[in-house]
Amino acid sequence: MSETECRDIVKERSGGGCEIRIEGWCQGQxxxxxxxxxxxxxxxxxxxxxxxxxxxxxxxxxxxxIHRNPKVATANGWTVESGVDPALKPVEIWMWGHMKACGLLDDDGGVHLRTEAA
Known part of the structure; x- marks a missing residue:
């Protein structure tokens, strides 16, 4: 996949908004x-x-x-450790600009919400 194609898919997934939305830090776009x-x-x-x-x-x-707080970023899946496949590491993101979710990201631009076992 080209860098441009990847960036386009991620931009479409996010709807142009920040997918992290950290209170006190987020600028929105x-x-x-x-x-x-x-x-x-x-x-x-x-x-x-x-x-x-x-x-x-x-x-x-x-x-x-994210770059100033690597432990928090790793705990939330915004960064992953060496040797870890990002597609298999859950990430906390904002979806559609209004819903906080935790799930797996795929390479087609999808988010597969994670459900916790009881």
């Missing part, structure tokens, strides 16, 4: 692509490995929060 597994650690440009986030670079907005 997605401007950045957050690699859950960075390219330097083997991450690919595939939608399961990307999130649409607000901010400018790693300086501010939710993108800045």
């Amino acid at each position: 997605a401007r950045e692509f957050q690699h859950r597994l960075p390219a330097g650690r083997g991450g690919l440009y595939v939608p399961s490995n990307g999130l649409a986030v607000c901010g400018h670079g790693n300086a501010d907005g939710c993108h800045g929060f």
Whole structure:
């Protein structure tokens, strides 16, 4: 998959809004692509490995929060550890701009909501 195709799918999934929406940090509109597994650690440009986030670079907005708070980012699935397939790591995101959800991302732009076992 090309980088452009991947970015387009993630943008469509997000509806143009930030998929993280961290209170006190979020700027609303997605401007950045957050690699859950960075390219330097083997991450690919595939939608399961990307999130649409607000901010400018790693300086501010939710993108800045993710890079300043790696433990929180990993706990929420916004980043994944080396050797982990992002498609198999649940992530907490905002869907359709109004619903917080936890699920798995696929490479077609889908979100598969996670249900907890009783």
